[in-house]
Amino acid sequence: MNTAPLDILKCALTVLDAKKADEIVALEVTNVTIIADYFLICSANSSTQLKALYEELEFKLKEQGITPIHIEGSREGGWIVLDYGSVIVHIFEREQRDFYDLERLWADGEKMDISGLIKKDGD
Numbered sequence: 463m464n465t466a467p468l469d470i471l472k473c474a475l476t477v478l479d480a481k482k483a484d485e486i487v488a489l490e491v492t493n494v495t496i497i498a499d500y501f502l503i504c505s506a507n508s509s510t511q512l513k514a515l516y517e518e519l520e521f522k523l524k525e526q527g528i529t530p531i532h533i534e535g536s537r538e539g540g541w542i543v544l545d546y547g548s549v550i551v552h553i554f555e556r557e558q559r560d561f562y563d564l565e566r567l568w569a570d571g572e573k574m575d576i577s578g579l580i581k582k583d584g585d
Contacts, residue, residue, distance in 0.1 A: 465528050467499040467548035474551055476581045477522045478504050481515050483553070488579070489571035499548040501568060505559050509538065515553050516542045 471488060478486055483504035492499045506512035520530065528546060535542040540555035541562070552564060565573075 465526065470523070470528055470546050470549045471500045471502060472579045472581070473523060473526060473528070474502055474519060474546075474549060475576055475579050477519045478502070478515060478551075478553075479580045481518050482511075483515055484556075485559075486576060487565060488574040488576050489565070489568055490574055491568055491571040493572075494568065494570045498545075498550045500550070500574075501564065501571065502549060502551045503554070503559070503564050504552070505554055505556050507556075509540065509555065512540070512542060512553055512555055516544060519544060519551065519553075 475486065475488065483506065486502070486504040489501045489503070490499065491497075491501055504515070506515055516533075520533075523529070523546070530544045531547050532545040533542065534545070540558040542553045544551040544553075552562075554562065
C-alpha cells in the first residue's frame, strides 16, 4: 500500500498523543534531506512507556497496511527509531533526547504546528 507521507504522519501523531508521549515535535525536512519528508520526535517517561509507544505505533500503523522499513535502537538504550520511509519516528527517553538533540541537528527543517493534525476521539 502506498500511503501519503502526511497521512502516515497524522496517524503516528494521533497514536503517540493518545499514548501520552511527551514533547511531540514534527519537522518537515523535505527541503533539507532526501531520506524522509518528516521526522517525528517524542519523549517517553520510562523504558516501559517507550516500549508501549513503539509497540502501539507499530500495531496501529500495521492495521492501516503501513509497516516500518527498519526499526533501530532498544528500550534498554532509551531510544527507538521506526523508519516508515517518508516518515521517521524517533522515540526517546529524556536523557537520550537531550543527548542527541535532533531538533538542533535538524534545525533547518520546518517545525510544524501539529495541533490540527492529531485526531481526537469522535473526530
